Amino acid sequence: MIEFRQVTKRYDSDHTALRQVNFHLDRGELAFLTGHSGAGKSTLLKLLMVMERPTAGEVVVGGQALNRLPRRQVPYIRRHIGVVFQNHQLLFDRTVFDNVAMPLEVMGASPRDVGRRVRAALDKVGLLSKEKMNPLQLSGGEQQRVGIARAVVNKPPLLLADEPTGNLDPKLSADIMNLFAQFSQVGVTVLIASHDLALINEMDRRTLTLDHGNLIAGGTPLQGGFRGR
Amino acid sequence: MAVDPLSKPRKPDIARGAKASRSPWREQAESYFIHHRKVARDSASRMWRTPVASLMTWTVMGVALALPVALLLLLTSLQGVSAGWESGARVTAYMKLDASLEQTRKLAEEIGADGRVDGVELIDRDRALTEFRASSGLDDALDYLDENPLPHTLLITPEESARTADGVASLLMFVESMEGIERVQVDLGWLQRLNAMTDLLARAVWALAILLAAAVVLVIGNTVRLSIESRRDEILVAKLVGGTDGFVRRPFLYTGAWFGLGGGVVAWILLQLSLWWLSGPIERLAGLYSSDFSLSGLSFDGAFALIIVAMLLGWLGAWIAVKRHLDDIEPGEIAGG
Numbered sequence: 001m002i003e004f005r006q007v008t009k010r011y012d013s014d015h016t017a018l019r020q021v022n023f024h025l026d027r028g029e030l031a032f033l034t035g036h037s038g039a040g041k042s043t044l045l046k047l048l049m050v051m052e053r054p055t056a057g058e059v060v061v062g063g064q065a066l067n068r069l070p071r072r073q074v075p076y077i078r079r080h081i082g083v084v085f086q087n088h089q090l091l092f093d094r095t096v097f098d099n100v101a102m103p104l105e106v107m108g109a110s111p112r113d114v115g116r117r118v119r120a121a122l123d124k125v126g127l128l129s130k131e132k133m134n135p136l137q138l139s140g141g142e143q144q145r146v147g148i149a150r151a152v153v154n155k156p157p158l159l160l161a162d163e164p165t166g167n168l169d170p171k172l173s174a175d176i177m178n179l180f181a182q183f184s185q186v187g188v189t190v191l192i193a194s195h196d197l198a199l200i201n202e203m204d205r206r207t208l209t210l211d212h213g214n215l216i217a218g219g220t221p222l223q224g225g226f227r228g229r
Numbered sequence: 230m231a232v233d234p235l236s237k238p239r240k241p242d243i244a245r246g247a248k249a250s251r252s253p254w255r256e257q258a259e260s261y262f263i264h265h266r267k268v269a270r271d272s273a274s275r276m277w278r279t280p281v282a283s284l285m286t287w288t289v290m291g292v293a294l295a296l297p298v299a300l301l302l303l304l305t306s307l308q309g310v311s312a313g314w315e316s317g318a319r320v321t322a323y324m325k326l327d328a329s330l331e332q333t334r335k336l337a338e339e340i341g342a343d344g345r346v347d348g349v350e351l352i353d354r355d356r357a358l359t360e361f362r363a364s365s366g367l368d369d370a371l372d373y374l375d376e377n378p379l380p381h382t383l384l385i386t387p388e389e390s391a392r393t394a395d396g397v398a399s400l401l402m403f404v405e406s407m408e409g410i411e412r413v414q415v416d417l418g419w420l421q422r423l424n425a426m427t428d429l430l431a432r433a434v435w436a437l438a439i440l441l442a443a444a445v446v447l448v449i450g451n452t453v454r455l456s457i458e459s460r461r462d463e464i465l466v467a468k469l470v471g472g473t474d475g476f477v478r479r480p481f482l483y484t485g486a487w488f489g490l491g492g493g494v495v496a497w498i499l500l501q502l503s504l505w506w507l508s509g510p511i512e513r514l515a516g517l518y519s520s521d522f523s524l525s526g527l528s529f530d531g532a533f534a535l536i537i538v539a540m541l542l543g544w545l546g547a548w549i550a551v552k553r554h555l556d557d558i559e560p561g562e563i564a565g566g
Contacts, residue, residue, distance in 0.1 A: 110260040
């Protein structure tokens with residue numbers, strides 16, 4: 001699903017964010033991405049989102065090489081990638097429903113579909129009863145779940161999360177992680193950037209560790225790497 | 230709309246099935262139009278939420294649009310006037326000295342039969358001399374002349390439809406080419422001056438219109454730029470979840486067009502008000518010159534065209550702003566370092 005081949009990202013001559021990173025993730029795999037701050041986690045996610053382009057090497061998502069992707073095609077790649085942020089990036093000028101509906105609206109889904117799929121996504125994260133509320137009225141954990149609902153509402157094959165539990169207490173964090181695990185069980189590839197080592201250890205999943213831009217652990221899939229490709 | 234979602238009656242499954250059987254492209258097109266309508270409505274309602282600011286933008290646009298349109302209307306009215314005043318134009322044809330009175334009469338009939346001619350008056354050389362004697366005061370000097378130095382003369386009044394600068398000029402050519410005519414004169418000078426002035430005025434008005442249209446585009450561009458700034462988060466999220474450039478631009482283009490609509494309506498109101506305010510004094514002034522001059526207002530078509538042009542200008546301004554500023558907003562900054 002995701003493949004990094006000798007990927008290097010250099011911002012300017014003295015700052016190299018990623019150095020020859022090699023790994024691949026299969027369909028339905030859930031992996032953590034960890035490392036000290038500034039190790040290159042965000043850069044790696046940005047390369048997947050085509051917010052940045054690699055200086056060298058190749059990034060492949062769903063069989064599509066992103067390096068040569070023309071700018072106009074970028075939105076269509078992003079429609080296949082759900083993203084969850086630490087600060088969840090919700091819009092406070094509209095309801096929970098409208099926030100979650102955005103990816104569908106962007107795709108031009110019919111209102112009937114939008115209603116059905118938004119409610120399904122909100123149901124999945126347990127917030128169906130709050131669809132008409134403003135995200136400001138929700139707690140931090142609930143806001144994060146709205147963010148997750150938005151990321152999965154159009155059933156993307158790839159889900160990225162950048163510190164999704166950064167502001168949450170351990171109980172809520174575990175709930176969120178369980179959600180991610182459920183998505184991976186239905187075939188979604190999930191990559192979670194986090195430095196919450198306790199949580200990562202508890203989940204016992206594949207962990208990619210970055211150190212000053214080098215991938216020092218987790219670069220090869222552990223087992224069952226090629227199922228259902 | 231504030232109905233509890235649980236109490237909302239569910240659509241029967243049959244109805245759903247019927248809808249689902251529609252072809253996908255039709256559904257796609259339908260949702261595209263629904264989206265357009267939603268964006269258009271949303272942009273308009275955003276404008277209503279800041280009524281004072283919106284009204285000010287509309288007024289700026291309205292003034293900028295009303296000025297050139299008012300001048301164009303004035304110009305049209307003036308051209309009507311100059312057409313009326315041309316009725317004074319008369320062509321004077323002088324016969325050759327050796328032309329006989331008989332020959333001149335025949336020529337007068339021939340000219341009188343032409344479609345462009347309303348009437349021909351013949352002044353024979355004896356009468357001309359008598360009139361000249363009476364009006365010039367050269368009585369004694371004329372006595373020294375052996376013979377009458379004046380030719381027979383034809384005074385030609387053009388037909389109503391030929392009383393334009395062009396019409397008179399063509400009539401002049403026609404008469405000039407006739408046998409026995411020595412010289413043809415017409416006092417076209419003032420007509421040409423008036424025409425030259427209206428031409429100049431027309432150009433000035435168009436130049437002004439273009440400048441003010443550019444000002445309108447810039448004003449809208451700036452307003453839309455501010456609106457882009459204030460909706461930065463929304464743009465970021467839309468780009469993040471795969472919104473195309475077209476999708477992200479759409480609300481701002483509609484905003485520009487709505488500003489244009491408001492500006493056009495304000496311009497029309499300003500025009501009607503000033504017309505109403507000026508019409509009394511103008512009628513009185515025209516009465517003093519015994520002219521039937523009146524300021525013509527904007528027709529329905531004209532008002533419609535004004536509003537369409539205003540909307541296009543608003544759209545153009547928004548487009549420029551969007552082109553310049555929207556591409557700068559890239560979701561890269563969300564993810565932090």
